[in-house]
Amino acid sequence: MAALMVLAIAxxxxxxxxxxxxxxxxxxLVGQLGLTDLALFTEAxxxxxxSQADLHSAFQDHPMSFDHFPTGSLIAAPLQNFNTxxxxxxxxxxx
Amino acid sequence: MxxxxxxxxxxxxxxxxxxxxxxxxxxxxxxxxxxxxxxxxSVMLFGQAVREEAAALLKNAPEATVQQIKxxxxxxxxxxxxxxxxxxxxxxxAEGRLWGYYFDPVNQANYxxxxxxxxDKQHQIKPGQSxxxxxxxxxxxxxxxxxxxxxxxxxxxxxxxxxxxxDPQSALVSADLVLLSEPDFRAFFRLPADVYTDIGLTxxxxxxxxxxxxxxxxxxxxxxxxxxxxxxxTYESIFTWREGLLLALLGASIFAxxxxxxxxxxxxxxxxxxxxxxxxxxxxxxxxxxxMKFWEGGLISAGAFLLGLVLAYLHVFFFQAGLxxxxxxxxxxxYPDFHLAPHIDILQITTLAFFTVVPxxxxxxxxxxxxxxxxxxxxxx
Numbered sequence: 001m002a003a004l005m006v007l008a009i010a011x012x013x014x015x016x017x018x019x020x021x022x023x024x025x026x027x028x029l030v031g032q033l034g035l036t037d038l039a040l041f042t043e044a045x046x047x048x049x050x051s052q053a054d055l056h057s058a059f060q061d062h063p064m065s066f067d068h069f070p071t072g073s074l075i076a077a078p079l080q081n082f083n084t085x086x087x088x089x090x091x092x093x094x095x
Numbered sequence: 096m097x098x099x100x101x102x103x104x105x106x107x108x109x110x111x112x113x114x115x116x117x118x119x120x121x122x123x124x125x126x127x128x129x130x131x132x133x134x135x136x137s138v139m140l141f142g143q144a145v146r147e148e149a150a151a152l153l154k155n156a157p158e159a160t161v162q163q164i165k166x167x168x169x170x171x172x173x174x175x176x177x178x179x180x181x182x183x184x185x186x187x188x189a190e191g192r193l194w195g196y197y198f199d200p201v202n203q204a205n206y207x208x209x210x211x212x213x214x215d216k217q218h219q220i221k222p223g224q225s226x227x228x229x230x231x232x233x234x235x236x237x238x239x240x241x242x243x244x245x246x247x248x249x250x251x252x253x254x255x256x257x258x259x260x261x262d263p264q265s266a267l268v269s270a271d272l273v274l275l276s277e278p279d280f281r282a283f284f285r286l287p288a289d290v291y292t293d294i295g296l297t298x299x300x301x302x303x304x305x306x307x308x309x310x311x312x313x314x315x316x317x318x319x320x321x322x323x324x325x326x327x328x329t330y331e332s333i334f335t336w337r338e339g340l341l342l343a344l345l346g347a348s349i350f351a352x353x354x355x356x357x358x359x360x361x362x363x364x365x366x367x368x369x370x371x372x373x374x375x376x377x378x379x380x381x382x383x384x385x386x387m388k389f390w391e392g393g394l395i396s397a398g399a400f401l402l403g404l405v406l407a408y409l410h411v412f413f414f415q416a417g418l419x420x421x422x423x424x425x426x427x428x429x430y431p432d433f434h435l436a437p438h439i440d441i442l443q444i445t446t447l448a449f450f451t452v453v454p455x456x457x458x459x460x461x462x463x464x465x466x467x468x469x470x471x472x473x474x475x476x
Contacts, residue, residue, distance in 0.1 A: 001394060004401040011408045015439035022264035023151055023436045029265045031155035032215045034192060034295050036326055038149055039230065039270040042205050042427040045196050048271070050333060051326040052160065052293075054169060054319075 103390075106383070110390040113370065124356070125399055131352045132403030132451055133410070134345060139443055140411045141419055142338035144435040149330040151436075152268055156326050157295040158304060160192070161311060162319045171290035176315065180294060183310055185303040190214075191291030193280050197245060197273070204428035206231055208245075208284075210277045212295075220276045225255035229263040230270030230429035243273065247283045255279065263432070270431035341419070356455055363462050371466045384467040385460065392459035396452040404444065412437045 029035070037049040046053035114121045161180065163170040172191065180189035193210040211218040218226060225243050245253045261269045281288065298304055308320045363371075371384055410416060415434060 001398055004398055004405070007405045008401045011405050012439060015408070015412075015437040018437050021434055021436040022262070023148065025262060026265045026268060027152050027155050029261070030152050030268055032217060033209065033211055033269075033272075033274075034157045035268050036153070036156050036160065036321070038152070038267055038330065039207070039228070039272070039429075039431050040267070040427075042207075042230075042271045042429045044205075047427075048196070048205065048207060051329040052162070052321055054164060054167060 103386070106387050107390050107394070110387050110394065113387070114391060114394070117366070121395065125395055127352060127355065128395065128399035128451075128455075129403040129406075131349060132400050132447070133407050135342075135349070135451075136404050136407035136444075136447060137410050137416065137419060138338055138341050138345070139447060140407055140439075141416045141435070142334055143440050143443060144411065144438045146331060146334045147438045148267065148435055149334065150327060153323070153326050153330060156323050158298040158301070159296040159308065159320050159322045161189075161294040161296065161315075162321065163293075164317055164319050169293075170317075171286070171292065172294055174289040174291065176318075177291075177294060179315075180296065180311065183307055185299055185307050186296055187299045188297040190295050190297075192293050192295050193277060193286075194292050195280075195284055197283075200246065202428065204230075204271070206271050206273050206429075208273050208275060208280060210280045211274050218274055220258070220274055222276045222278045223254075223256060224258045224276065225279075226259045226261060226272075226274040227257055228261045228269040228272035229266045230431055231273055232257075232260045233429075233432070245273075245283060247285075249285060253279065253283055264434070266431035267433040270433075271429045353454075357458055363466055368466055371463070372472075375467065376472075381464070381467045385464060388459055388463040389456065392456040393452075396455040400448055400452050404447075408437075411435065 037051050039048065041047035161172065161176070163172045163176075174191060177189050177191055180186060190212060192212075195208050197206045197208050198204075199206060211220065220226060227243060231243075241257050243255045243257050245255065247253055255275060261272060261274075275283075280286070296307070298307060304322050304324075308322060311318055311320050374384055374387075375381075410418065412435060415432070420430070
């Protein structure tokens, strides 16, 4: 039990004290190349760049085509990214 | 105080020996317990670390990108849009970006082809050259030493010299990247000289982004602007959703574990009743019996929690969360080989400890108290 506690404390210390493991280098590359997304899911364009995808891209092939990539069913569509137009229209209507 | 501590030490000692008498039962319980905590802690640590990583990396993403949308689909942006965007007050620079996808039929993998910005001095590429990401570089069968062969939609193979590889540590953002020169990119996709994939905006003051977005969307119909905060929110929601989904899938097994634990903890075996009866008969007080059993529950649950937490930490930060990888990979051929920077959220760990250690320890107390307050004679019978 004491050994486990020592291990847990060591793990916590490691978590707090370990450096950024190249995080600053990665962040620099993102800035240099202007990258917008993580390369976690490369099987389809709307999973490779979910932040840049349009709402229809999961159903791109024909009107009755359902999204068939597993990742597509696991990640939520970035609905909040589609409110800019609606917001500006509302602002114009107010004017 | 000293007496109290040594009393607790003796109680713990006695409890450990008592537990050793029921080795198999306690061992099975301990193993199931720590495995559940291991899985929960792995999901929590991974989710938190990847969210932090995404936030730290993508804070350097372009302040805004302007896309052209036609019939609900992305369309190429005309070069003519760049000048009026540059004229909008607050926009420091508007620059056309060229990037696209390439499905490699040999390797059955998708690559992201990209032209580095003219301002990026570190990745200057001449025609006929390329820099590849670590995921592409890992496909040795295709690369054959120093050349990258790409099959364009029309025309002969394009052969590019691989002049450099992107840092393997950056795989999380660059695994599938192929950087090439603008003439090669345009020739490969047969793009006219006056179009871009989208336009990246550099904005002087972050507080002006919302106003600039409104100006663009109302002035240039059919455009869509994705801001950096949109990107950050997208990743926050993706990982929250995925982590929640994984936890929901685990829900059934966690529920089964709760029933198992409750059954083990709340029901006393005949042997345990007899033990309590004997202890009472030889002069132990109810408080002593309760303290002993409290230690028993505490030792099992705290031990399982600590072991589960330590193993989950090693799994996520030293073994790249190998057990969670199939859930994340999907159908991707190229999956980044990435090491997350350790990140520990004390509140999250405290919550996990509270919801795993406390209920078990509490569940053991009630039946023990019931047995401990009964007459030793009737308990032993």
